[in-house]
Every structure is written in structure tokens, then in C-alpha cells.
Amino acid sequence: MMNIRRGEISDSEVSDINVRDAVHVEGIMAQASDKGSESEGAFGIMNRFSRFSEDMKVLLLDKVYVVNVLGYIAYNFVIGAYSYWGPKAGxxxxxxxxxxxxxxxxxxxxxxxxxxxxxxxxxxxxSSISNAFKLLSGVTFLGAIFCFSAFCFRSLYGFIPLFSVGELLVFATQAPVNYVCLHCVKPSMRPLAMAMSTVSIHIFGDVPSSPLVGVLQDYVNNWRETALILTSILFIAAGIWLIGIFLKSVDKFNEGDENEVSTVEKANMKPLLGGNRNEMIDDPGEA
Known part of the structure; x- marks a missing residue:
């Protein structure tokens, strides 16, 4: 009986040791898995940053896109200052x-x-990029003439109709400027192109325009001169967009997306909920 009990105790001790070893191994594997997930997360962030840098490089090297955004910045510089200082100047x-x-x-x-x-x-x-630049340059130039002439008038009744026509022409740029932004880049680049265009026209356009015009007014102390100087920037915008007419442009709106995932890659993708894809198909009742 004593031998049997000693044997039983020995077996239980061995079992406890095996359990502790298994728990220890599982702990090591869990730590390794956590470290692996952390490294994968860091690699994913670096990969996204690298892709963003490459996409930004593509945008900055695209002359059509850069010219379009530069003209838009100059245009928005004037519009932003008009909206802030216009009533006070009037x-x-x-x-x-x-x-x-x-x-x-x-x-x-x-x-x-x-x-x-x-x-x-x-x-x-x-609808073409070249025609869009022609429209941008033409309506901005004509709008600048009308707005500039409006501020030259000393009568309010001469100012209102001329300024209204000028603003009507100036706002006609919205459709063509966005057309160029969307059609000069590949489909995969459209979201970034629109985002960078919007950010640029605000950071370099309407955000600094109001304080800069205020500084100019403090210097010249004449609202008519300030308004005329501000309006003349529309001629610069028209000139920048005029350059776009002579640039070689390719409409990439219907171009295939190089980053599109193939059907084979989609078939080999791991399900979001984990597990084996084949097991899920073989045993649909398991959940």
C-alpha cells in the first residue's frame, strides 16, 4: 500500500510539473506573440508613412497638379480676404x-x-484638362478686371453691378479647378490630391490673407488702395492657370488602379474573424 501511494504521489508530482511547464511555455509564446504584434504594428506604421511619402512625391512632381493648386492658392488668397475685410472696406x-x-x-x-x-x-x-485651364484663366482674368474696375468707381451704384459680375466670373472657377485636380492623377491618388489641395489653399491662401491685408492697410491707410492691391492678385492666379494650358496633360480619370487587389490575392486573404477559410466553408454551422 505504501508503495502504491508513493507511486501515486510521484505521478501527481510529475503531472504538476508538466502543467507548470505547459503554462510556462504558453506564457513565453504569448510574450513572443505580443512582441511580434508590436513589431508588425511598427512596421505597418512605417509602411504607411513610406507610401504617403511616395504619393506626396508623385503629386509634387506632377506639374499639372502643382500649377493647378498654385493658381487655386492665389485665388483663395483674394477670396478669403474679401470675405473678411470686404464689408469694412465697403x-x-x-x-x-x-x-x-x-x-x-x-x-x-x-x-x-x-x-x-x-x-x-x-x-x-x-471636358478636358486643357479646356479647364482655359476656362480658369479666362474667367479669373475677366473677373479680376470687373472687380478691379468696381473698386475704381467712386459711386456705390457703379461698384455694385461691376463687383457682382466680377464675383460671378470668379466663382465660375470652382468646377474646372476640381476637374483638373481629379483628372490629372491616378484613381488611387484622388483622395490625397483633393485633401492636399484643400489643405494648401487654406494654409497658404485664406488663412494668412486676412492678417496680411490688415498689415497692408495699416501701412497704406487707404482702403481703396488696399482693395485694388488685393484684387490684382487675381491677375497672378489667372497667369498661373494660363501656364497650365501649355503643359502636357494626360487625363488619368479612367486609368486602371495599379494598387487594385487581384482576385487571387483576395482568395488568399485571411478572414477578418480569424480561423481557416476552408474550415469555415466546410463547417458553416460552427460559430
Whole structure:
């Protein structure tokens, strides 16, 4: 009996040792798995950053895209300053009693009809990058002439119609500028192209324009001169977009996406919920 009990104790001790060893091994494997997941996460971040850098390099080397965004920045510089300083300039130059309402009304009406007109005109001309640049340059140049002439008038009744026509023409740029942004890059680059365009026109356009125009006004102390200097930047925008007409451009809107995943790769992808794909197919009732 004593021998049997000693044997039983010995077996239980061996079993306990095996259990402890198994737990220890599982702990080591869990730590290794955690380290592996951390390294995979760091590698994934580096991979995404590398892809972002490569995409940014592609955008910055695309002359059509860069010219389009540069013109858009100059254009937005003026529009941003108009929206901030326009009512104050109108009040000081023409002694408007309701300058905010007048400028706001002109901007809303001309913005709606100008944007729609720009899209319709581009469709009528034939949607292409070259025609879009022609429209951008033409309407911006004409709009700059009307807005510049409006601030030259000393009468409010001469200012309002000229400035309204100028804003109508200037807002016609919205459709063609976005057309170029979407059609000059590959489909996989469109989200980044639009995002960088939006960020650029704000960081370099309407955000610094208001304080810079304020500094200019403090220096010249004449709202008419300040408004004329600001409006003249629209001629620069028109000139930049004019360059785009002569650039070699390729419409990549319908170009195949090189990063598209093939059907074979999709078939070999691991399910999101884990497990073996074949096991899930063989045993659909298991959940």
C-alpha cells in the first residue's frame, strides 16, 4: 500500500510539473506573440508613412497638379480676404450702412450661379484638362478686371453691378479647378490630391490673407488702395492657370488602379474573424 501511494504521489508530482511547464511555455509564446504584434504594428506604421511619402512625391512632381493648386492658392488668397475685410472696406470707401448684408448677399448669389455656370461652360467646351485651364484663366482674368474696375468707381451704384459680375466670373472657377485636380492623377491618388489641395489653399491662401491685408492697410491707410492691391492678385492666379494650358496633360480619370487587389490575392486573404477559410466553408454551422 505504501508503495502504491508513493507511486501515486510521484505521478501527481510529475503531472504538476508538466502543467507548470505547459503554462510556462504558453506564457513565453504569448510574450513572443505580443512582441511580434508590436513589431508588425511598427512596421505597418512605417509602411504607411513610406507610401504617403511616395504619393506626396508623385503629386509634387506632377506639374499639372502643382500649377493647378498654385493658381487655386492665389485665388483663395483674394477670396478669403474679401470675405473678411470686404464689408469694412465697403463701409469705409462707399459708406455703406449695411455692408455685411450687401457683401454677403452678393457672395451667396454669385457663388451659387457662378459655380453652376462654370460646370455648364466646361461641359459645353468639352471636358478636358486643357479646356479647364482655359476656362480658369479666362474667367479669373475677366473677373479680376470687373472687380478691379468696381473698386475704381467712386459711386456705390457703379461698384455694385461691376463687383457682382466680377464675383460671378470668379466663382465660375470652382468646377474646372476640381476637374483638373481629379483628372490629372491616378484613381488611387484622388483622395490625397483633393485633401492636399484643400489643405494648401487654406494654409497658404485664406488663412494668412486676412492678417496680411490688415498689415497692408495699416501701412497704406487707404482702403481703396488696399482693395485694388488685393484684387490684382487675381491677375497672378489667372497667369498661373494660363501656364497650365501649355503643359502636357494626360487625363488619368479612367486609368486602371495599379494598387487594385487581384482576385487571387483576395482568395488568399485571411478572414477578418480569424480561423481557416476552408474550415469555415466546410463547417458553416460552427460559430
Amino acid at each position: 463701409y469705409n470707401i462707399y459708406h455703406m450702412s449695411d455692408a455685411d448684408l450687401l457683401f454677403g448677399g452678393i457672395t451667396i448669389v454669385c457663388g451659387i450661379f457662378g459655380t453652376l455656370s462654370g460646370g455648364l461652360i466646361l461641359d459645353y467646351m468639352g
